Amino acid sequence: MPWCKKEDTTNAIITAKRNMQSSHHDVKMIQKLPEIAILFFIGKAIPYVLRTYECDELSAKFPRFLNPCPIYRFKNMEACFLDGGRGAPQAADTLETLAELGVKTIISVGMIGAFHPAFHVGDILIPSHALAEEGTSHHYYEDLIFAYPAHPLWEELKNLLPQAKSEPIVSCDAIYRQTLRKEEQWRRQGCVGVDMETSAIMSIGNYRHLQTAAILMVSDVHSHETEHCAWEWKVTDAMREAFTRTCISCVQRLSSDKEITK
Numbered sequence: 001m002p003w004c005k006k007e008d009t010t011n012a013i014i015t016a017k018r019n020m021q022s023s024h025h026d027v028k029m030i031q032k033l034p035e036i037a038i039l040f041f042i043g044k045a046i047p048y049v050l051r052t053y054e055c056d057e058l059s060a061k062f063p064r065f066l067n068p069c070p071i072y073r074f075k076n077m078e079a080c081f082l083d084g085g086r087g088a089p090q091a092a093d094t095l096e097t098l099a100e101l102g103v104k105t106i107i108s109v110g111m112i113g114a115f116h117p118a119f120h121v122g123d124i125l126i127p128s129h130a131l132a133e134e135g136t137s138h139h140y141y142e143d144l145i146f147a148y149p150a151h152p153l154w155e156e157l158k159n160l161l162p163q164a165k166s167e168p169i170v171s172c173d174a175i176y177r178q179t180l181r182k183e184e185q186w187r188r189q190g191c192v193g194v195d196m197e198t199s200a201i202m203s204i205g206n207y208r209h210l211q212t213a214a215i216l217m218v219s220d221v222h223s224h225e226t227e228h229c230a231w232e233w234k235v236t237d238a239m240r241e242a243f244t245r246t247c248i249s250c251v252q253r254l255s256s257d258k259e260i261t262k
């Protein structure tokens with residue numbers, strides 16, 4: 001049975017706007033944000049960005065519902081950035097709150113476990129679409145299977161990052177239920193790897209009329225063997241940092257192309 005019914009036109013009880021205006025987190029309202037936001041789903045990315053780039057803190061508490069964290073902007077680029085949280089519910093909360101504060105374009109930057117033999121640790125992927133096997137998107141759409149990025153943004157990112165591959169992925173809530181059989185089924189559906197946020201970013205981005213796309217780095221490869229499931233987390237701090245720099249320079253070129261300054 002679908003969780004979201006088209007005939008349900010009633011209002012949501014909590015909205016991003018009401019949450020921001022409430023006393024929930026005792027958060028001071030942020031003024032309008034730049035139109036481009038980078039959401040990092042990589043724990044070590046934010047401290048690295050703050051060490052490496054000139055940035056201003058816009059608020060110590062971005063007023064989302066779940067686990068508010070600081071939000072920053074680059075001094076030399078019309079873009080803000082923050083930690084997107086982990087998993088589809090926090091990604092959706094962050095995206096809805098950014099939309100309420102004037103953000104129009106969201107680039108999510110994260111990691112992905114690859115279960116296709118053509119992918120190796122450190123490869124960069126700009127997903128063409130994402131199978132929605134997380135629960136959040138299915139409360140926005142009655143019959144969603146795949147979620148798609150904004151096509152022009154996706155094309156621009158691919159041009160800016162010619163080394164990146166572009167294939168379908170799956171987003172899944174259940175880290176410890178990515179079984180061999182499940183991953184075989186995902187491969188048959190055309191997917192090459194699994195993360196926890198991309199389908200929600202894309203589907204809810206479409207729902208809120210935002211331009212979204214994702215840039216992901218392969219952090220681990222998943223065994224295809226039926227006998228034993230060897231698995232190791234392979235990504236290093238240096239790889240995370242190089243990937244973060246690559247994504248930021250890509251957004252820098254994107255934002256100057258767009259001349260988003262008012």
Ligand SMILES: O=P(O)(O)O[C@H]1O[C@H](CO)[C@@H](O)[C@H]1O
Pocket residue numbers: 041042043044045086110111112
């Ligand atoms: O926080 P780091 O180690 O960067 O890793 C993040 O990325 C992994 C999943 O994408 C999770 O482990 C999450 O915490």
Ligand SMILES: O=c1cc[nH]c(=O)[nH]1
Pocket residue numbers: 111112113114178194195196219220
């Ligand atoms: O979400 C993720 C990220 C990396 N590897 C996985 O298996 N899942």
